[in-house]
Amino acid sequence: MYEHDVIVVGGGGTGLRAAIAAHEEGADVAIVTKLHPVRSHTGAAEGGINAALQDGDSWEDHAYDTMKGSDYLADAPAIETFTQTAPEETIQLEHWGMPFSREEDGRVSQRPFGGLSFPRTTYAGAETGHHMLHTLYQQVVKRGIEVYDEWYVTRAAVTDEEDPNDRECHGVVAWDVQTGEVAGFRARQGVVLATGGLGQAYDHTTNAVANTGDGVAMAYRAGVPIEDMEMVQFHPTTLPSTGVLISEGVRGEGGILYNSEGERFMFEYGYATNDGELASRDVVARAELTEVNAGRGVDDEYVHLDMRHLGEDRITDRLENILHLAEDFEGVNGLEEPMPVKPGQHYAMGGIEVDEFGETCIDGLHAAGECACVSLHGANRLGGNALPELIVFGALAGRHAAGTDLGEPQIETGYFDGADTEELDVPTGKPDGEPVEPTADGGIAQSPEAVIERAVDTENERIETLLEREDGVNHADVRADVQESMTENVNVFREEEGLKQALRDIREARERYQDVYVADKSRTFNTDLQHTIETRNLLDVAEAITMGALARDEFRGAHWRAEHQERKDDEWLKHTLVSWNDGDPELWYRPVLLEGNEKTYEPKERSY
Amino acid sequence: MSTQTPETESETETEAEAETERPSTSAAQEERMAEKRERAERRAADEAADALEIEGETIELKVFRYDPEIEGKQEPRFDSFAVPFEQGMTVLDALIFARDEYDSSLTFRHSCRQAVCGSDAFFINGSQRLGCQTQLSDLDSPVRVEPLPHQDVVKDLVVEMEHFYDQMESVQPFFDPDELPEGELEEQRQSPENRENVKLSTRCIWCGACMSSCNIAAGDNQYLGPAAINAAYRFYMDEREGEQKRRERLEIIEQEHGVWRCQTQFSCTNVCPKDIPLTEHIQELKREAVKSNLKFW
Numbered sequence: 070m071y072e073h074d075v076i077v078v079g080g081g082g083t084g085l086r087a088a089i090a091a092h093e094e095g096a097d098v099a100i101v102t103k104l105h106p107v108r109s110h111t112g113a114a115e116g117g118i119n120a121a122l123q124d125g126d127s128w129e130d131h132a133y134d135t136m137k138g139s140d141y142l143a144d145a146p147a148i149e150t151f152t153q154t155a156p157e158e159t160i161q162l163e164h165w166g167m168p169f170s171r172e173e174d175g176r177v178s179q180r181p182f183g184g185l186s187f188p189r190t191t192y193a194g195a196e197t198g199h200h201m202l203h204t205l206y207q208q209v210v211k212r213g214i215e216v217y218d219e220w221y222v223t224r225a226a227v228t229d230e231e232d233p234n235d236r237e238c239h240g241v242v243a244w245d246v247q248t249g250e251v252a253g254f255r256a257r258q259g260v261v262l263a264t265g266g267l268g269q270a271y272d273h274t275t276n277a278v279a280n281t282g283d284g285v286a287m288a289y290r291a292g293v294p295i296e297d298m299e300m301v302q303f304h305p306t307t308l309p310s311t312g313v314l315i316s317e318g319v320r321g322e323g324g325i326l327y328n329s330e331g332e333r334f335m336f337e338y339g340y341a342t343n344d345g346e347l348a349s350r351d352v353v354a355r356a357e358l359t360e361v362n363a364g365r366g367v368d369d370e371y372v373h374l375d376m377r378h379l380g381e382d383r384i385t386d387r388l389e390n391i392l393h394l395a396e397d398f399e400g401v402n403g404l405e406e407p408m409p410v411k412p413g414q415h416y417a418m419g420g421i422e423v424d425e426f427g428e429t430c431i432d433g434l435h436a437a438g439e440c441a442c443v444s445l446h447g448a449n450r451l452g453g454n455a456l457p458e459l460i461v462f463g464a465l466a467g468r469h470a471a472g473t474d475l476g477e478p479q480i481e482t483g484y485f486d487g488a489d490t491e492e493l494d495v496p497t498g499k500p501d502g503e504p505v506e507p508t509a510d511g512g513i514a515q516s517p518e519a520v521i522e523r524a525v526d527t528e529n530e531r532i533e534t535l536l537e538r539e540d541g542v543n544h545a546d547v548r549a550d551v552q553e554s555m556t557e558n559v560n561v562f563r564e565e566e567g568l569k570q571a572l573r574d575i576r577e578a579r580e581r582y583q584d585v586y587v588a589d590k591s592r593t594f595n596t597d598l599q600h601t602i603e604t605r606n607l608l609d610v611a612e613a614i615t616m617g618a619l620a621r622d623e624f625r626g627a628h629w630r631a632e633h634q635e636r637k638d639d640e641w642l643k644h645t646l647v648s649w650n651d652g653d654p655e656l657w658y659r660p661v662l663l664e665g666n667e668k669t670y671e672p673k674e675r676s677y
Numbered sequence: 678m679s680t681q682t683p684e685t686e687s688e689t690e691t692e693a694e695a696e697t698e699r700p701s702t703s704a705a706q707e708e709r710m711a712e713k714r715e716r717a718e719r720r721a722a723d724e725a726a727d728a729l730e731i732e733g734e735t736i737e738l739k740v741f742r743y744d745p746e747i748e749g750k751q752e753p754r755f756d757s758f759a760v761p762f763e764q765g766m767t768v769l770d771a772l773i774f775a776r777d778e779y780d781s782s783l784t785f786r787h788s789c790r791q792a793v794c795g796s797d798a799f800f801i802n803g804s805q806r807l808g809c810q811t812q813l814s815d816l817d818s819p820v821r822v823e824p825l826p827h828q829d830v831v832k833d834l835v836v837e838m839e840h841f842y843d844q845m846e847s848v849q850p851f852f853d854p855d856e857l858p859e860g861e862l863e864e865q866r867q868s869p870e871n872r873e874n875v876k877l878s879t880r881c882i883w884c885g886a887c888m889s890s891c892n893i894a895a896g897d898n899q900y901l902g903p904a905a906i907n908a909a910y911r912f913y914m915d916e917r918e919g920e921q922k923r924r925e926r927l928e929i930i931e932q933e934h935g936v937w938r939c940q941t942q943f944s945c946t947n948v949c950p951k952d953i954p955l956t957e958h959i960q961e962l963k964r965e966a967v968k969s970n971l972k973f974w
Contacts, residue, residue, distance in 0.1 A: 166852025
């Protein structure tokens with residue numbers, strides 16, 4: 070058993086920032102990550118970091134834009150903490166040597182982004198995430214923080230009280246990808262889950278192959294509710310063949326969207342007559358698909374994004390990376406031709422329910438970054454708000470996990486008696502015969518070591534079962550079925566029948582998963598086994614996304630419903646929560662907090 | 678292998694819908710088992726149909742295989758896979774196809790598939806390249822994929838990267854200025870020109886292609902190698918780097934197995950997937966080392 074004060078799961082931007090923060094509090098910290106930190110998906114972020122840094126801008130404006138962008142499904146205390154802290158965290162990165170793009174006077178540059186009332190997106194070319202990830206990793210190296218790279222964490226080790234609110238997290242279980250060894254990691258103070266996105270629930274996504282929702286599924290099965298999972302962001306500009314992201318920076322710098330008739334449809338068809346290409350992502354994504362569905366798409370599939378008029382100098386200075394991506398992955402020269410783009414899954418606004426210090430309802434178990442839902446983005450995340458989220462909430466979670474008293478959080482967590490619940494008339498949850506995993510089966514309070522040992526035994530058993538089976542279903546087939554159904558039915562446009570179909574498909578995939586087997590019997594670098602375990606996580610998150618989407622019969626932010634074309638504030642100013650409930654998911658709700666420390670936000674109609 | 682007709686398929690679907698009403702236990706159990714069997718058959722039929730579909734153009738992928746644990750794989754060999762070719766397909770796409778359709782034990786690292794995570798550097802048709810960035814249409818068939826040379830092979834295409842990481846970290850790759858501006862919201866100024874000077878060096882994705890291509894590194898395990906020297910360059914050339922740190926850094930890169938080992942063969946520059954002028958950066962640091970030695974006289 071390995072032992073540290075704080076265990077951070079995941080080595081991307083959030084995990085690294087959390088580890089640095091915990092280390093600065095004097096904790097003995099270790100990062101456990103299934104990739105090497107520099108391989109993390111934060112490195113693929115392109116656009117930038119929103120922070121009110123300049124005269125004429127203010128955290129209040131940033132907060133207002135974020136709340137409006139969220140379509141009033143974000144919690145005000147989260148937004149206020151975020152917008153007030155983003156400037157110092159951004160400059161902190163600068164002090165750590167992050168190579169930001171610069172103005173003539175040597176100060177950092179900022180540019181306009183969608184949904185922002187001020188050009189407050191700080192950036193480093195069109196590869197901001199790469200530089201952020203590497204800058205943070207450099208600081209981890211500088212501090213000598215221990216990193217267990219290529220160790221795949223598969224389970225949180227929590228105590229077994231009946232009520233998740235009474236449980237405590239003592240560590241995690243991971244296996245060494247290189248050797249297959251399963252080991253317990255005890256966290257004397259706290260665990261921070263920073264496992265990133267879940268884009269692999271879809272087959273057209275900007276997310277890395279590693280983004281399989283591991284942390285979300287892990288926390289969910291340990292008893293933590295997962296929040297607003299139906300709120301999935303589809304980025305309007307991804308390359309059609311691969312899903313590779315074309316930064317919003319292109320539109321921020323003045324890039325224009327055209328349909329196959331050569332019309333600038335954002336204006337000509339009135340999708341966003343004020344903001345055009347710089348409307349929020351949900352608005353632009355729907356506009357593009359509406360064009361394609363109306364027969365004005367190129368090759369019936371995509372639209373064109375043109376940046377030629379920006380001129381070679383500006384493009385090479387600020388968007389050079391985009392030229393390489395268009396060339397390498399679509400064979401298009403962005404200086405001479407418009408680039409083909411279409412919407413693709415990009416970001417999970419929902420995730421593990423946490424308070425503003427990153428703590429879940431389980432003592433000692435924290436989450437931050439994309440895998441968490443502090444409820445900052447609500448129903449739609451503004452471009453440029455993900456990277457500051459990593460550093461702001463990563464740092465807070467790290468500090469809190471290290472035992473620092475940050476005061477009383479305003480955001481509540483955990484299921485409470487009297488919560489408003491809902492039943493769906495479509496079967497969900499575990500198929501008959503599937504054994505319930507003993508997260509909380511004994512009702513015996515035990516020592517931290519015993520809790521971890523039990524979790525290690527459970528994981529060993531699970532892995533051995535998978536490896537011992539001589540034949541059965543290949544996980545790749547199960548995964549592909551789920552991805553296809555999600556892309557078909559739980560995408561930008563959602564219809565009741567499609568959502569029900571997706572739940573039936575997920576249910577069918579679960580049944581097939583019962584017979585899944587791992588053909589590779591080696592303990593050395595067994596990616597077959599790793600992907601098989603990941604697929605299980607995808608099933609859980611896909612189900613929660615779809616359940617939330619089916620229940621929410623309104624149109625809010627990224628969540629569009631064919632049968633319900635209006636935002637229903639009377640009924641739906643509330644967060645969707647799903648509790649694992651021993652494999653029988655329970656849907657319930659918690660009111661949105663529109664009242665912050667300093668401001669109260671009145672829902673207004675979103676117009677662009 | 679079963680040959681299901683389309684009619685049977687649609688029947689199964691109606692049954693699946695009816696089943697959502699959940700009849701009571703044993704009957705339901707049986708029904709589900711029947712459904713399961715039918716699904717398995719249907720899928721087998723689908724798979725058979727899929728297998729036939731690989732008509733069109735295919736390419737031959739020859740992949741290096743090795744697993745220290747599995748009998749029959751302990752002796753390194755090449756496996757051939759016929760992969761359907763479509764315009765736009767990359768080597769990584771082909772590897773994924775081979776793994777998901779033919780042999781799930783085929784092992785390689787990959788993640789972002791957009792040339793930024795740096796985990797899928799392989800030796801492809803005799804050169805170090807990123808699998809995701811290499812179009813099949815640019816290669817001669819058969820396409821030969823091997824692990825990066827001069828690194829220990831863990832399994833199939835996965836190589837041991839620890840030595841590479843150690844070298845990267847040995848140059849103390851982190852920013853360490855003498856002082857910071859006062860006020861937590863005050864940034865350090867950096868001229869756009871200076872940023873331009875270091876810009877290319879900051880693009881390194883730690884893929885290890887350069888190190889693997891370097892003849893000197895192959896013969897001298899202690900040589901810092903192009904990636905690590907480039908990391909030192911990134912900080913040394915930054916006008917905000919502290920004086921003390923600059924001196925320390927120079928000592929590191931000037932050591933016996935540092936910059937002077939480079940014989941300007943340009944192989945690192947040739948293979949770098951991010952077009953970093955590595956050889957040039959090494960030469961510039963040699964110049965800096967000479968200049969600073971002159972100063973001490």
